[in-house]
Amino acid sequence: MAAEKEKKKRSGRGWKITLLLFFVIILGAGAGLFTLDGRHVQFRLVGSSEITVAYGKPYVDPGRSAVSTGRLFGPGTQELPIETQGSVNTDEIGTYILTYSTEYLYTTYTARRVVHVADLTPPTITVQTVDGYEPSWFTGYEDEGVLAWDDVDGDLTSFVQRVDLGDRIEYRVSDSAGNEGLAVRELSAIAPPEIKLNGGEEVTISARMDFEEPGFTVVDGTGRDLSEFVEVEGSVTPYKPGSYELVYSITNGEDTVSVTRTVIVEPVEIPETVQPDEKTIYLTFDDGPGPYTERLLDILAEYDVKATFFVTSLNPEYEDVIGRAYREGHTIAVHSASHNYYYIYASEQNYMDDFNETEEMIFRQTGEYSRLFRFPGGSSNTVSNFNPGIMTRLTGNMNAMGYQYYDWHVDSDDAGGTHTTAGVVYNVTTGCAERRTSIVLQHDVKDYSVEAVEQILSWGFRNGYTFRALDLTSPTAHHRIAN
Secondary structure, eight states: OHHHHHHHHHHHHHHHHHHHHHHHHHHHHHHHHHHHHTOEEEEEESSOSEEEEETTSOOOOOOEEEEEEOTTTOSOSSOOOOEEEOOOOTTSOEEEEEEEEEEETTEEEEEEEEEEEEOOOOOEEEEOOOTTOOOBTTTBOOOOOEEEEETTTEEOGGGOEEEEOSSEEEEEEEOTTOOEEEEEEEOOOOOOOEEEETTOSEEEEEOOSOOOOOOEEEEOTTOOBOGGGOEEEOOOOTTSOEEEEEEEEEEOSSOEEEEEEEEEEEOOOOOOOOOOSSOEEEEEEESOOOTTHHHHHHHHHHHTOOOEEEEESSOGGGTHHHHHHHHTTOEEEEEESSOOHHHHTSOHHHHHHHHHHHHHHHHHHHSSOOOEEOOTTOTTOSGGGGSTTHHHHHHHHHHHTTOEEOOOSEEOOTTTTOOSHHHHHHHHHHHHHTOSEEEEEEETTOHHHHHTHHHHHHHHHHTTOEEOOOOTTSOOOOOOOOO
16 A cells, blocks of 8 residues: 555656656747747837928927847737937927837847937018009019018028019028028019190191190009109290101100100291382381380370381380370380390390390280381391391291381481481481382480471371381381391
């Protein structure tokens, strides 16, 4: 019995030893296989291990994972827990390192990602607009401005480069990192101004002393008045018949808009001369009014005779006598304002200015302008020879304007060698006796000449003469022009 028990005890210990040996063999084989497999940790980083991210943007890790792997059994199916050391501050430019780590089989495994925070965002350019602003063709587009801002460098407005491309403007600016911002302003075409000529592009006027510009309007595409910027080239000599061109232009420095006006100056027709049927004497008086003119008017009124007065502005205190003479039916005609030969014959314009001054005086007194005149010194004067041809030009110009000039047939010589009433009477009566129609030259600023008028009238009536005032139909006395 005891022997049997001992036998069973030994048999049990054998099985245990056999099982232990079996497990030892199994464990040895597993360890060998494990060694042969080479198990370790493999990190998988999404993206590159070195990346660059934008300044100011939240950092989001691209992703990472870790699994065990080996030569015999390959990767495991379970992701290993990962710890991350380090952080990325995208509010500060720089380089940051993130370290990923995990524990496996009592060993620490790590991987690393390098993160560069850089300025990757270009500056922003905001195109400004000004309320109510409209560009002008004349001034061009006046930039309304832009604002430029960079998240790193701040305000870059002063560094913006502007490129005008005609139909648009490009604005560019770069930040310190080399990022370039771009904005474009589209420009609408600016319509050029239009010059409109009052009265049209062809104007016909009668020859006259002055040319009054008919005017013009100039507006751009927005309706803005640009008239003050128009330049007019060319001129019109209104007392010379012919064709003249005036060019109206406006420029903005690059483009020019212009239009041409043709001004045609036509001569004024003078009525045909009517020869009186009877013997006629035209008494004419130069250089007044003066201190003796009213006495002369009294004599003429007594005999109901009308005369012609070629007036000046030499005695302005007697100007109102012109009004009396006009109201009493006498003809008022132009002589000269200054009677200064060396001024009035220095140029055509001087003559016209002097003439117009006298015309205005006549208008003040009569309400009318005269078309009759007498050249100082007569059309045949030679005192004007210092300006060759001036009398030829003036006679043509004045006739073209419809003015008729009158010299004389009979000179009383009261401004020459005769200084007595008797001498004046003799010169006038003997001169008129030789003619059927006579234009007589006297001066109402000479008292002795005025006193001769009554005797001249008496002689004329006795000898069958009629006395008349000149008008545009009267016979003319034109001397031979010597200049």
